[in-house]
Amino acid sequence: MTAFILVSESFTGGPVWQDVTERLLASGAEVHPATLTGMGDRRDQAGPGTDLETHIADVVRLIDEAAAPELVLVGHGYGIHPVLGAADRRAERVARIVYLDAGMPQHGDAAIALIQDAAVREELTAPAGDGWTLPSPAADEWQRWGSTEGLAPADLDRLTALAAPQPRATLTQPLELSGAVAAVPTSGIICTASGLSIAVIEHLVTAGPPQFRVLADPRVGFFELPTGHWPMLSCPAELADTLLAAAAGEGHRIAAPAEEVPMFLRPFLLDLPEYPRERIGRVDLHLPEADGPRPAVVFVHGGPLPADLEPMPRDWPQYLGYGRYAASQGVVGVTVDHRLHGLADYDQAAQDIAEAVELVRADPRVDGDRVAVWFFSGGGLLSTDWLSAPPSWLRCLAATYPVLAALPSWSIVDPRFAPAKAVGGAGRLPVVLTRAGLEDPEIDVTIEAFLTAAQEAGTAVEVVDVPNGHHGFEVLDHTEESVRAVEQAMRTVLGHLRSH
The missing domain is CATH 3.40.50.1820 (Alpha/Beta hydrolase fold, catalytic domain)
Structure with missing residues (x-):
């Protein structure tokens, strides 16, 4: 019994x-x-x-x-x-x-x-x-x-x-x-x-x-x-x-992974030298070899992620790679450990990002009038506020395999985080979107809805496609196609940062 x-x-x-x-x-x-x-x-x-x-x-x-x-x-x-x-x-x-x-x-x-x-x-x-x-x-x-x-x-x-x-x-x-x-x-x-x-x-x-x-x-x-x-x-x-x-002992069994190294600890697809890195609270600045204030790119990781995760994203090879890549191109690469630990934490994470951007803009080594914010994965919902009312100093918004609407099972996410609805307020803000061809279908639906809404609003979205790329292709798919996509996306973002 x-x-x-x-x-x-x-x-x-x-x-x-x-x-x-x-x-x-x-x-x-x-x-x-x-x-x-x-x-x-x-x-x-x-x-x-x-x-x-x-x-x-x-x-x-x-x-x-x-x-x-x-x-x-x-x-x-x-x-x-x-x-x-x-x-x-x-x-x-x-x-x-x-x-x-x-x-x-x-x-x-x-x-x-x-x-x-x-x-x-x-x-x-x-x-x-x-x-x-x-x-x-x-x-x-x-x-x-x-x-x-x-x-x-x-x-x-x-x-x-x-x-x-x-x-x-x-x-x-x-x-x-x-x-x-x-x-x-x-x-x-x-x-x-x-x-x-x-x-x-x-x-x-x-x-x-x-x-x-x-x-x-x-x-x-x-x-x-x-x-x-x-x-x-x-x-x-x-x-x-x-x-x-x-x-009775029934239920779906999960197979043990063949790869011993977790995905988030796998190497970035570009081999880049280290640049001086300065840590200020939740923010890391990767500093280029340059005199005078430089433009900055703020990279926003995805989630939700456990609060006790070690290491946190700014120490992952992926975000170290993006920060160093930005520094190698003569701009300040910024990574942020925001507190998106649960689906109800988007408001808290959004405040963390806003505070991080203000900290970066106030730094004398940064040209506060030339900033881009780049979102990844589940962090894509955090682009909402920047799309709905972009400040003049925000020269570009980028997103890589982003979640751009709450997924069907994310019912407890605050409904205000809706980039597809917010994009109508983007005006002339350039948007660079990198899309993985082998994306999760639920996420892909949100991207398509965003692109449709952007087109209807007249917002220019430059799409970088990675047809054979997975979600997280920078560490999963070390292919020439992936390398070209990262280089193209960075080149496009930097072009908007440096334009007049």
Whole structure:
């Protein structure tokens, strides 16, 4: 007999699992929907000392009380933290851990690090009110905690009615793990409207940070649900079936990458000498061998990227290469580590870019009236403000394999970040767009929509095509075609910087 312990997202408790619980029980499973201390009808049991360890103890107690010798622990969102903590203490009782639309916290991580909404993170670090609880969301605020795709107004009302204030220390106390939990098989259930998919996970395993390689373990299976962050409300039958399949060890397996070096650490396609590099906060300046103020090109990396990623993009061969290439051409190459760590962080990242550009323009080694801004990949959405009202000193805007509209699964991105709508305000601003012929179809659709909107607005877009190039061709495809494309794009951008 399969036995489940279900642990839900912040503010919620056992009642949100009602429909799923009924279906699992009907299948013959043993089910324990958890209501942690301070949640639901236990809200009066919490106090200033209620923290993550309190919630871990709650789950440990459920494990100890369960009749089944082995259990499947399901952690939804925040719930994965107490699940992992409890499984680490009772690893011999846990047959599988299911990550339900949840992050991958490690030893020492606090749940606050996985909260995408910057305003929520700020609120947690600057307590208001009673100081030890975070107020539960109103019906129109749940999207700050994850996509509400698939929820009817009645579902949101139910979610709000069941919610309780979350003790802050449950979100800020680091997770303590001994390492025992690493031996437990896992499954991931991805809610695609939250911005993730199995295809994205496969890309992260192949090209992303080394910590994602563990997802290629044959004991790890993946499932997708085409819904938002609350599948127990939006599609309970499908979720129940998926949980049963996960418990049986089913799911999509991800192949281990053949290439040991992550994509972002592979060499740039041009072999360039180093130039003096000066670091000022989040900004690096690659300085040319020249007297007097020089034009500058600000390179804006893509994302979202984990906040703890090492190294950060300005130290990747790709952006070191672009910065050095600009310096070799007699202009200041600028790279910026902006804080696009989640899909809700575009506003924060846009502020980082604006501040970086002002810092660069104020530098006496830079001609502040001759600046270009060059966007890459998911950073393409950050071009919105520069297209809608370009300042006179912005001589060119460039974009390489950019995302130019929120992708279908990116429902929590602020809708104001829409380059295709903003391009109508670009006026005479030159735009240089480098397009990869082997682009992801979802991204290619956004590029085509942008080009159509630009044509209708009369904005001149110079397109550099790389017919046989992939997304990230500068490190993936070291071909003559790729080299010519990078050289052509740089030559075109510099031509606009130097024109009168």
